[in-house]
Amino acid sequence: MTNFSKETGNPFALIPLFVFIFTFLGAGIVLNDFYAFPSPVAVLIGIIAAFLLYKSSTDEKVETLIAGCGESKIMTMCLIYLLAGAFAVVSKAMGGVDAVVNLGINTIDVAYFPLGIFLIASFLSTATGTSVGAIVAIGPIAVSLADKSGASLPLISGALLGGSMLGDNLSMISDTTIAATQSLGCDLKDKFKINLFIAFPAAVLTILVFFYLGLNSDIIAIAIEKNDFSWIAIVPYVLVIILAVAGINVFSTLIIGTILAGIIGYVGGSFTIIEFTQKIYEGFISMTDIFLLSMLTGGLAAMVDKAGGITYLLVQIKKLIKSKKSAQAGIGALVGFTNLAIANNTVSIVITGPIAKEINDEYDLSPKKTAAILDIFSCIIQGVLPYGAQVLLILSFANGKLDFVDLISNAWYHLFLLGFTLVAIYSSFWDKLVKRFFSI
Numbered sequence: 001m002t003n004f005s006k007e008t009g010n011p012f013a014l015i016p017l018f019v020f021i022f023t024f025l026g027a028g029i030v031l032n033d034f035y036a037f038p039s040p041v042a043v044l045i046g047i048i049a050a051f052l053l054y055k056s057s058t059d060e061k062v063e064t065l066i067a068g069c070g071e072s073k074i075m076t077m078c079l080i081y082l083l084a085g086a087f088a089v090v091s092k093a094m095g096g097v098d099a100v101v102n103l104g105i106n107t108i109d110v111a112y113f114p115l116g117i118f119l120i121a122s123f124l125s126t127a128t129g130t131s132v133g134a135i136v137a138i139g140p141i142a143v144s145l146a147d148k149s150g151a152s153l154p155l156i157s158g159a160l161l162g163g164s165m166l167g168d169n170l171s172m173i174s175d176t177t178i179a180a181t182q183s184l185g186c187d188l189k190d191k192f193k194i195n196l197f198i199a200f201p202a203a204v205l206t207i208l209v210f211f212y213l214g215l216n217s218d219i220i221a222i223a224i225e226k227n228d229f230s231w232i233a234i235v236p237y238v239l240v241i242i243l244a245v246a247g248i249n250v251f252s253t254l255i256i257g258t259i260l261a262g263i264i265g266y267v268g269g270s271f272t273i274i275e276f277t278q279k280i281y282e283g284f285i286s287m288t289d290i291f292l293l294s295m296l297t298g299g300l301a302a303m304v305d306k307a308g309g310i311t312y313l314l315v316q317i318k319k320l321i322k323s324k325k326s327a328q329a330g331i332g333a334l335v336g337f338t339n340l341a342i343a344n345n346t347v348s349i350v351i352t353g354p355i356a357k358e359i360n361d362e363y364d365l366s367p368k369k370t371a372a373i374l375d376i377f378s379c380i381i382q383g384v385l386p387y388g389a390q391v392l393l394i395l396s397f398a399n400g401k402l403d404f405v406d407l408i409s410n411a412w413y414h415l416f417l418l419g420f421t422l423v424a425i426y427s428s429f430w431d432k433l434v435k436r437f438f439s440i
Contacts, residue, residue: 009312015053017304017351020046020297025341028387035389039347040292043300050303061303068302069295077182078291083254084173086283088128090258091236093279094265097137099233100124113151115210117142118159118413122203125167127237129174131383131390134164139397152213153402157394158410159210164390165383166203166413168345169375170195172244173254175290175346180375183353184360186367189247195372197434198424202416209412230268236261290346297350305354314358327363328425331356331370332377343388345378369424369434376421383414 023045027037051061068074091097100123108116117138125134142160146153168174172188181191240257244250262276271279304310317334321327334355339348353374360370382388386404395402408414424430 009310009315010308011312012053013304013307013309014313016046016050016300017309019049020300021338021341021351024347025343028343038289039344040289040296043293043296047296047300047303050300050307054303054307056306064303064306065299067299068305069299071298071302073182073185074294074298077178077294080173080178080182080250080254081175081287081291081294082284083251083258084129084175084178084283085285085287086280087173087236087240087254087258087261088130088133089283089286090265090276090279091128091261094236094261094268094270095230095233096237096261097124097128097133099230100127100237101137101141103231103234109214112211112214113142113145114155114159115207115214117145117156118163118206118210121160121163122166123237125164125174126171127167127241129168129171129177131164131168131379132393134167135160135390135393135397138164139394143397143399143401152410153398154406154410155210155213157398157402157407158412161383161390161394161407161411162206162413165379166199166417169379169417170199172250173240175287176349176375176378178250179294179346179349179353180371183349183374184357184367184371186371187247188250189245190368191371191375192245194366194368194434195375197430197437198372198376198420199417202413202420205416206413232264233268236264293347294350297347301351301354310355310358313355314362317355317359318362321359321363324363324365325426327359327365328370328373331359332373332421332425335374336377336381339378339381340385343382343385345375345382348378348381349374373421373425376417380414380418380421384408384411 020043024037024039024042027042028035031037047065050065051058054061056064101120121134121138124137125131128134138160142156143153145151146156168176170192171177172192177188177191181188184191236257239260240253243253243256248256258280262279265271266273266276301310317330321330331352335348335352338352339345342348342351356370356374357367359365360367383390385391391404391407394407395404
């Protein structure tokens with residue numbers, strides 16, 4: 001491989017990274033399913049390309065790979081993934097997800113189905129850290145409500161999509177939040193505060209739109225079947241949110257939440273002690289893909305960086321950056337375009353995180369705000385991709401009664417979130433408000 005100066009970097013060193021991206025992208029296009037080809041295997045192919053292309057000795061390349069895989073932030077991220085998976089699976093097994101859904105359905109007025117679905121999806125995805133999980137739990141119910149009442153299926157579906165992405169973006173245990181904060185080296189609670197200051201007004205506007213549309217809707221009053229649920233099953237979710245916002249260490253927060261969910265499940269007869277331990281391990285296993293992906297991507301990024309690829313990319317990006325505001329916008333665009341290629345918001349953050357960190361430090365940006373921008377832009381793009389998991393799930397639940405254009409044209413939250421994010425980037429007044437309210 002041709003040698004380049006350390007100051008300008010080496011563009012050819014990026015080839016293994018592009019091998020990974022295009023392997024994943026190409027497999028998704030060919031198979032018509034962006035989740036069929038395991039992403040850790042795609043990274044492995046990129047690593048093999050790095051071993052074949054880079055000139056250093058095999059021992060040196062192995063040493064760089066292992067150092068990247070075992071970097072402290074990468075390992076912290078991976079361990080948090082495991083604990084988040086354990087909490088999610090144990091909480092669901094003891095009836096937490098069903099309790100949240102039934103609580104919402106039992107209290108929704110027929111005129112406000114879209115608003116109710118938006119609120120339920122927001123809370124459930126925030127509590128569980130997954131937009132896909134919220135859509136899977138609520139999607140069939142939402143479509144059924146639209147069919148029976150005559151309410152707008154596109155509007156209800158747009159509410160479900162928006163609410164699920166709101167929670168995914170804000171949740172303390174979401175893999176996107178974990179990846180963004182660990183990449184930038186900031187606290188979860190600080191990123192949450194910045195993120196909330198952007199997402200909250202967008203959510204309020206969305207709620208007002210759905211409320212107005214509910215007042216002026218022409219639908220059939222229907223009797224909704226009431227399902228029993230236990231209030232106590234919701235407690236672990238609420239506790240985890242409170243502890244995380246209060247600044248309790250994320251490891252302690254997730255362990256406490258998992259233990260509490262286990263106690264509730266055991267006392268309520270949902271599982272035995274042995275089954276509780278099995279659920280914890282099941283949660284670990286559920287995070288295998290993202291665990292391996294993060295670890296191997298860390299190793300690949302270290303190899304690309306040592307060969308000069310990251311330096312070259314940064315030099316090119318910096319040519320387009322004229323100020324702190326354009327640096328923040330550039331970071332958002334970078335993760336957004338990566339997500340267009342990968343169709344996975346977490347993978348996009350893992351890939352672009354190191355570059356965002358370099359830009360953040362170079363231009364003396366706020367790591368908390370940069371982490372929020374990374375997470376928000378990845379979630380916005382992920383939520384409007386016609387080949388993204390979230391959109392595909394909703395369209396599949398609609399069973400041909402809904403098309404992509406109708407769904408996205410009713411995704412009000414995404415539109416408002418993008419608008420407020422741009423305000424946060426380009427308005428100095430927004431930064432002053434944040435400092436006044438949060439002292440950060």
